[in-house]
Amino acid sequence: MKPFHSAFGKALVLLLVAMTSAVFAQTDLPADRPGIPSADEVREIVAPALDGKWATGLVIGVYQDGETRVYAFGSLAEDADPARLVFEIGSVTKVFTGLLLADAVVLGKLRLEDPLSDHVAFKVPSFEGQPVRLVHLATHTSALPAVPDDFLTRKHDPTNPYGSYSFDEMVAFVEAYKLPRAPGTQFEYSNIGMGLVGHVLETKVYETDLDTAFAARICVPLEMNDTRIVLTEPLRKRLVQGHTATLEPTGTWDIPAMPGCGALKSTVADMLRFIRAELDPGGTHLEEAIRLSQQEHFQGPGGGNGLGWLIGKKGDMTILNHAGQTGGYTSFLGIVPERKAGVIVLADAAGCVAIGVGTEVFRRLVTGTRAPSCLPVPVVLAEAELDRFTGAYAFPGGTSLRILREGSRLLLETAEGTRVAIEPCSPARFFVRESPILPLFFEFRLGEDGRVKELVAESDGESSPEVGQRSGD
Template sequence: MQFLFATLFVLGLGALPALAQETAAPDIGQILADRIARDKQGVGIVAGEIAGADITFVSSGKLAGDGAAVDEHSIFEIGSLTKLFTNLLLAQMVLEGRMDLDKPVADYLPRDTELPGFDGQAMTLFDLATHSAGLPPIPPELSLGDPANPYAAYGADNLAAFLAAYELPRAPGDTFQYSNIGIALLGQAISHVAAKPYADLVAERILTPLGMSETTLQPVDEARFASGHDAAGTAVPHWDFDVFAPAGAYRSTAEDMAKFIAAASGAAPSDLKPAFELMLARTRPAGSPNMSIGLGWMILAHPGSEIVWHNGITGGFNSFAGYNSESGEGVVVLANQVTQTGIEDIGFHLLDASLPLAVQPAPRATVEIDRAVLPGYAGEYQLGPEFHLTVTAENGRLFVKASGQDKFEVFPESATRFFYRQVDAQISFETDASGAATGLILHQNGQDIAGRKL
């Protein structure tokens, strides 16, 4: 869950791969070793490759900064990979005739549930599953909670109050917008129809049939539970979930997630095959070129390959799982650090060698500046119709909050230029003669996006 965000400004998807000419077979061991030892962009990473009946694992790094080595049985928070479980449950319920993708969500919830609509048009199950219901990524009040464990205290009553008061800005089905709220609501609907707790359904309908004995809401063995780390390499608390469990709560291992991908891709026989197939039977555009979405799965169309995938990020973990529908090969990558470039590029590269590894960020160092200039940078800056950055100066430190996201501290590399540690992004302030900011420029992904101060 990245907050369930994959990068600071690309909600839930992570950086999308670029085209490249290189097609040599990747050396996964070297890739992982380089990412951790040379680039300092990881604490521990485990990758699993699925080719037919063969599954191989490669790992590098530690469970914690000075702990034991990670392996395929190390337990990681998998964040938004949980959404695949939720959508697989939905597919099963549809096949059983208990739910209909085109029916309003309200049909599958208690009668007194208040849900937003738009000009009389109701959200459907398919709208929720494809992140196109018109719901935002997270409730705004969630960012006011404990940033070290933001979802733990947000329960069903909180979500119900938010939904009752919210007004959809556009018609359901109109536009892709990644939404953890939508998947939390979808999980509630599935649980209501089945008359069972969400976790029981996942265990009975997915984990047990696939033999995923190491996948749970709580780790099966604390000694194998990796410590999560932020972009600076600092250990951070594990995340806990209440009503948002269907969007990001599960913990798993590379061994278990490889079983899931083997079943999803058809590499391993499974009674769940019809449900996995239904997850890809209908799609919608997903907001990026060559990208679409089915029931939970993202689908990247690329010359010579079609990659079916998802990723996840919590406070200290990053995950990727997917398969190449042309070759049938699958990949799982789990990491216990959230780095600036993530590990999604490793997953894409292993599935299609022509998709390049991300260029790793150059090391950046803070410099001493006169902290008295920081209040002059505070304010709200508009970078797009619905995208603002709010800058605050607090006790000699500078923080930036993007629309719908948590705030992050930025660090000075000059008196007017600051950098994030969570992602490879920087901010430059434009100032007047008095030193007060009149605007800023966001530098990310090779783009320079100007924002005027409101």
């Protein structure tokens, strides 16, 4: 069952996969016009996120043609300077790594078509003689997986899953891995891939750690002095408390083996400076590198890929975006060069809150339209009502799921024993809060006798809904 397993297998600890042009796929509601939205409009967009307890606080930055606005909500609204609050930005780091790679190309340090094996001291797998090239790593087309196969089963701290994973362990996995297809032929999101880009940049190009390279080539020149991998004590004092998807306080992540895939921390103020540079690079030393990173280097059925950016098209607009998630934070970054417009959302909780809010603020900014929130607000159902849904459900292809009640909540259990809570947002419609991209929905359908007959698992955006038949209590 692709919708469930793609979201709740490895993805529970992955850095967040970004959206593509599906940002604007929903039915539009009227709004005034394209342009920077008012504080009241943004507040209305954010309301379901706070009412539904998707986060305790968010900071949002909007940029258009030289003009900026910052909005803060929830627990962060009363901060004296919310634009300077520090968050983990997770996989938005990949946009910086892609830009640093483009910078190295412009400087003549390497070529995108270089085989990875030319720049590392370990064995790199190939497919029928076709090598993994740097451009494949930066566009998620290397055929390397998101994380190593044993990443979740090995002994680790679930609140800091990358913290104990060493570079030597990653190398051992890569050397032994058998590529399932030719590199450059299919998109498959890979933290390993971008981690390897970071390694090449550290060891073969800039000859320093990635944090120092980011600072020297990107952050300091763009006056992004609060964007770092390792926080100074003053920055740590401004670090927002992170939360799990269920709003339990949690700590930050360490990613020593592959910092290029998701280790940066930043602020809305710094990210607005980054957006400005991406949309108006003329006059910066990064102009050529920025333009190279924004080019489409791979085109697949779901959209294109720049160097770190995911790229979609909507009419005359090119939509470049990425999202990020760690154990306690989520982020969303989107720009449209044709509109000189961009959005950054930083939230203090894991899950899909930054994408849910960010895509709607982004839509309002560049199209002047609105859509219903994708973040549901939960309702309360009595235990007797919940009991109607318990039982086993058989899906096509031999997949089965079981619905269990534990006190006042329902749990969805896979055949492998993985359990996740599902929350009601209507009498027969439930959602999964821990989804790493957008909420996944499950709807129970009644038969003619009034008893629950089917469980519909809605699409993750890549496949059609799947219908499971109730097979027993």
